[in-house]
Amino acid sequence: MENNKINAATKALARGWKMTAKHCDKCGLPLFKVDDRDVCVFCDMENDGSLRKKESKKESEKPAESRAIEDNVSIIVQNKLKELALRLEKEQETGRIREILEAMNAAIRLLKEM
Ligand SMILES: [Zn+2]
Numbered sequence: 001m002e003n004n005k006i007n008a009a010t011k012a013l014a015r016g017w018k019m020t021a022k023h024c025d026k027c028g029l030p031l032f033k034v035d036d037r038d039v040c041v042f043c044d045m046e047n048d049g050s051l052r053k054k055e056s057k058k059e060s061e062k063p064a065e066s067r068a069i070e071d072n073v074s075i076i077v078q079n080k081l082k083e084l085a086l087r088l089e090k091e092q093e094t095g096r097i098r099e100i101l102e103a104m105n106a107a108i109r110l111l112k113e114m
Contacts, residue, residue, distance in 0.1 A: 005029055005042045012041040070114050081107045 009029055013019070017032040024031055024040035031038040039045070081104060088100045 008041040008045065017041075074111060074114050077107050077110055081111075 005027060009019075009032075012032045012034075017034055020031045020033055020038055022031040022038055023029065024043055026043045027040065029040055029042050032041050033039075084100050084104045084107070088097065088104070091097050091100060
C-alpha cells in the first residue's frame with residue numbers, strides 16, 4: 001500500500017470514522033462510513049468536492065462546540081471560586097489560607113484566559 005493511502009486511512013481513523021467491511025473498487029482501501037455514506041478516503045476525498053465541503057463545515061462548527069465547553073468550565077470555575085472565597089473567610093491556618101489563595105489565583109488566571 002502506498003504511503004498516502006495509509007495516511008488517508010490513518011486520518012480517517014483519527015477523525016473517528018468507522019471502517020466498513022467493504023473495499024474501494026479503484027484502490028482497494030477499506031471504505032469508511034461518513035455521514036451514512038461509504039467513502040474511500042483516498043479516491044473520494046480527493047475527487048468529491050461535496051465531501052470536502054462537509055468536512056470544512058464540520059471544522060467551522062467546532063469552535064462553537066468548544067466555546068460551549070469553555071462556558072461550562074467557566075461556570076464551574078466561577079462556582080469553585082465562590083466556594084474558595086467562603087472557605088478563605090473561615091480559614092484560620094496560614095498554610096491553608098495560602099493554599100486557598102493559590103487555588104483562587106489559578107482559577108482567576110484560567111478565567112482570564114478564556
Ligand atoms: Zn479508493
